[in-house]
Amino acid sequence: MTRFTRRLTATAAAALIALSFQSFTPAHAEPGVNPELGGAPHITNIEKVNERWDKVSVYSAAMNKVIVNDVYKAPSSGAPTFYLLPGIDGGDNLDPGGSWAPGTKSWFGMTDIQGFFANRNVNVVSPLGGQFSWWTNWVNDASRQYQTYMTAELPPLIDAQYNTNGRNAVGGLSSTGGTAVDYAIQAPGRFQAVGSYSGMLNPSRDPGQIGITLMGGGVSADNMWGPGGGPLWIAHDPTLNVAKLRGVAVYAAASNTGDVGDVDRMPAGSGNFTGGMIERIVWESTRAFADAAAAAGIPITYVARPTGSHTWGLFESEMQESWTTTIGPALGVG
Template sequence: MLRRSTPAVWLGAFALLAPGAVVDRSTASAAPRAEVVAETAVAPRTVDLTIGSPAMDRREKVRLLLPRGWSRDAGRTWPVLWLLHGGVDDHTAWTRDTDVADLTARSELIVVMPNGGRCGNYSDWWNYGRGGSPRWETFHMTELRHILERDYGAGRERAVAGNSMGGLGAMLYAARFPGMFRAAAAFSGYVDTLHGHEPGDGSTGWGPSFSCPGTDWRRVWGHPDHQAAIWHAHNPADLAGRLRGVRLWVASGNGKAGSLGGMPFTDPVEAAAHANAHAFVKRLRDEGVPVTTRFFDGQHDWPYWQRDLHEAYPALMRSLGLPG
């Protein structure tokens, strides 16, 4: 496994690296601990980390947006916004397809955008009972979180948001780690993974399969009947009561083209997400858990997710004690 070293040329602030510059931080070590092995300055405030991860049994990427004036020796911490990407995408998604860098430019926070795999579903996979990698939840919530808190000034004030599969991840992490996040937002998220399933119908992954075609759901969580406990433990709708005390935001279009454009027919992916969102919100309200909702004409695409982030951003910031 790889171990961190701190070259003398590393001056403590990514702003001092030109975009594209790479600092190799790898040395040999016997300890099986997740470590940053390279840091790459991509753009002002934007840094990509390469992490050697025992949970993943490989190297994984994480993109950070750092607050202006950030440095390792600042003697302080910053609130953290975890921003999770959707299926068939990666850690570059939010900076590639939205103006999140501009949106957060004046906010005193760290934005964390980890790779979550093509269809990782923000879970430690069952793997037909064998376990082992990929273990996305462990990579994010244990390995990466510890690295950020130890070496990058990440504080304990956290919020999480995501689109599509990332919306599932946002609600999963908030529910599965009580007290970890002050706020969670899902944009077109598949937040009721068993929506539409009837025991014995032989199907898996109804909602999620739309955004992750070809995924072997029995590898992810097992069979929804035979491994029902695993499915329920990774279904935000079934965990609704554990979200009490978290500021929640749920947004989804209905599949029809809205004010930001779209296809001239109903988008089946967003229509399914819309049904998921309504089912999830009903479970929250049945549990007496407050939630802010935003339902609209719209489709499963970035113009709508950028707007979702802008609309949810003030609430997310207030949850972190920052100006909205």
């Protein structure tokens, strides 16, 4: 371990604690369990925001609750689908004093999804909710079965409703970056391309960091994949399972400095200590994943950005770059 890595690990807890305490009180409750719904997964409602943008409510049988999904429809039928996972806050603002409406601290609220994908023949789908869930399946919480939702329940419903071609990609930011890559490992064939935008790609290396983050939401990481470093942590670690990604188009990026830059779209002279520290942590994780991929002979697109401080500006830039370099070509869309 290098001196830089040791120093980073020693200070990681402080940065993650700061992030978690900023993110303690939910802005509003997620849609809850409705025992009257029942049955197989199905669409319960579609609200049209505009001609291309729908809000699609889907009943998850695995969790017995309804998940709302933003959907930006492709201009033509027979298109693939690009899923974008929310961050630790599930699309809500959890920071004191924030002014975002519920569900708008999300891909559709914080980035130019409509502008970037306006002339690209792809359906873009982003689920909301799942605060402090890592968007994975939890062993001790039946209300958190998000991997099942994303890999088995939601895609067939989107395929049928929007007449897709059945080809899919998924990307995630920060806490869900590694999850997006893990989906391709856990559900082979479901996703032809994956993208990690400043994500944690070796979670079993230091489960304590993830545990601190989840503590901010009042939940224990032991209820997610069992005791830290155990078999499920290893099974869900993209770095340790990188060989299972052969044939999947993979993009992984992070900033190797954590320094604020133009990409962050912050006021001149702004600092972002916590974001910068987190970004350096996830860069170490992303680099470890890239090294493991190279050792296993798995081709990936790995980008170490010179600036970026774990902001929506950075995540959007990484997502757009992943589309043009990796995900769009894998889905056959320019």
